[in-house]
Amino acid sequence: MKKVKIPEATIARLSVYSRFLNRMEKNGVDTVSSGEIAKGTASNSAQVRKDFAYFGGFGKRGVGYDVIDLNRNIKEILGLNKEWRAIIVGMGNLGKALAYYHGFSTRGFKIMGLFDNDPQKIGEKIDTLTVQDDQVMEKFLDNNEIDIMILTLPAEYTQAVVDRVEGKGIKGILNFAPTVIHASEGTQIRNVDLAVHLEVMSYNLTHSINKEQE
Amino acid sequence: MKKVKIPEATIARLSVYSRFLNRMEKNGVDTVSSGEIAKGTASNSAQVRKDFAYFGGFGKRGVGYDVIDLNRNIKEILGLNKEWRAIIVGMGNLGKALAYYHGFSTRGFKIMGLFDNDPQKIGEKIDTLTVQDDQVMEKFLDNNEIDIMILTLPAEYTQAVVDRVEGKGIKGILNFAPTVIHASEGTQIRNVDLAVHLEVMSYNLTHSINKEQE
DNA sequence: TCCTCCTTGTGATAATTCTAACATATATTG
DNA sequence: CAATATATGTTAGAATTATCACAAGGAGGA
Structure with missing residues (x-):
């Protein structure tokens, strides 16, 4: 527009x-x-x-x-005048960290559900939510209008999860796994690769590049 | 060069x-x-x-x-042919997640120490490391050659920590707090703001911008 | 050996993004 | 009410970054 x-x-x-x-x-x-x-x-x-x-x-x-x-x-x-509803898939340490992370909730991003396929993690309480079996994820998406899916699982599982939520109303995917994922046209995908930051720093330190922060 | x-x-x-x-x-x-x-x-x-x-x-x-x-x-x-030695300051959820995160260690970044000022957290074992009282951080830096400091603490505490490690050999700081920090000339600072990714996504979704991922 | 196919490396071009400078608008002071 | 100081909005230009198109190098088959 x-x-x-x-x-x-x-x-x-x-x-x-x-x-x-x-x-x-x-x-x-x-x-x-x-x-x-x-x-x-x-x-x-x-x-x-x-x-x-x-x-x-x-x-x-x-x-x-x-x-x-x-x-x-x-x-x-x-677009932060509306509330965005998100789920997190993959309750490893990063997933947990993001579930607790207040930097999201205070900005209008509400975590509505947490999913994992590890029986040990299912049922665990994190903040106000309980980790659910990822087998019920599709049903959950049918019953709840969710905008954003945050992926914090190993690279090899991400695409499968993306395929499973196809057509369930997910508009954006924030992918923390270091791998390219494909979703249907119109689904916004953003990849966040935490290692990149350290590696760019490594490069700069190695080549003594002084990036001024002013 | x-x-x-x-x-x-x-x-x-x-x-x-x-x-x-x-x-x-x-x-x-x-x-x-x-x-x-x-x-x-x-x-x-x-x-x-x-x-x-x-x-x-x-x-x-x-x-x-x-x-x-x-x-x-x-x-x-x-510059990944050498091993970079890092500490993490702030053992909240994000700090813990990064301490466990294998995406760093497999790329040559070795976490050497974890610090916090919360008595409840001090002594806690995370992977192979034990969280230390942040009061001993300076001494730790004197005894260990550390290149990189990862900051995962509330915005209001970050600058004080940065000031305390002045001259202790830290070459780069990876700051996860959403605030600008100042360090001595030549110290590499990189800010990572996790909320930015979600907010850019929010903008794109709100204005229906289709960023093709091809 | 010659010919064809494939994919790199690169110089030219286009697009994007940042920087600088200044004219314009507002507040304040005497 | 004029003069001054301050900080925005904007246009033009500079710098950076990405894209394109193609020449050149190398492999393999006939």
Whole structure:
């Protein structure tokens, strides 16, 4: 629908800005400048303004941005004014960590179900949820409207799980396994590979690349 | 030292390629083409070849790439031929998950110590390690050569920890807290914000952006 | 050996993304 | 009410990154 294509990097930064603004809100700050946002998020002021400009003007010249107002706008842009309902499949350590992770729930992502195929894990209580047998996952998806599936299982099992939920209303898949998965047209897939970060760091350290964080 | 600046995106992709090559190695495949690598890593063949070209020619025209040879080359480029020694500070769920995470150890990142300030957590055994009181962290760093510090603690505590390890030989910091941290010149800082991925997905779903994964 | 097929490596081109600079708008002060 | 200081919004330009297209190298078969 949008005329101009918005860089994904801009979207990612909006997400970071928003978390910074949350902190400002909590601290009772009511106005910030693009420069302050930049400093708090390892960006630069021109970038910050440019990012906002894609969506219109949120600030007042000579003054800055109203923290609450700006944050509300960003959240709306990001689609965080609705509640997203997710399940986590694979209750290994990472799955558990994400199930407990408050950084998701406080941003509008509600974990509705946890699944695993390991009898030892099934029945285990994690926060307010109980790990379910992954055999009942399809039925669960029929009875509950779930938007997002978070995959935290070994690479070799991921595609099978994706195939099983085909047509069950899952709109997005966040895949932590280091493997490419295929889903039907229109299902949003995002791969998160935690090792990449360490390996890029390894590269930078090895070649003494000083990435300034200013 | 390098003449041409290599895109960070290239480095990140090399990391992904390498994991794909690991799998090929395990499957006994001995030659792959750029097209096959592309298919297995959600990239495209020209991109793959270009990425390699920054570092020289690893393949044979008409044939492809020797899996083992290419993988060794990539790992060397990434600096993974040495062992990186790391500690994790903050033994919440994410910290624990990373402590258990084999995706790090199998890539040459050895977790040497775990720290927390919660008496309940101190002494807890995680895999082969025991959580230590974070008060002894400085002494631990004096006695052990540690390259990397992984931070998985609440945003408000991160900077204090970073300040405490100043001058203790830490070369890189992988920060999972959603806040900017400052370290001395030359210390590599990488921020990983898990919520960003979900929020970008939220944006894409909200604006029905179909990112093809081909 | 020659011919065909295949896949790399690369130079040119296109697209994207970031940076810089400045004109415009707002608040404040005297 | 004018002058000044401040910070936004935006346009133009620079830099980076990705894509394309093809020439060149190598393998294998006739």
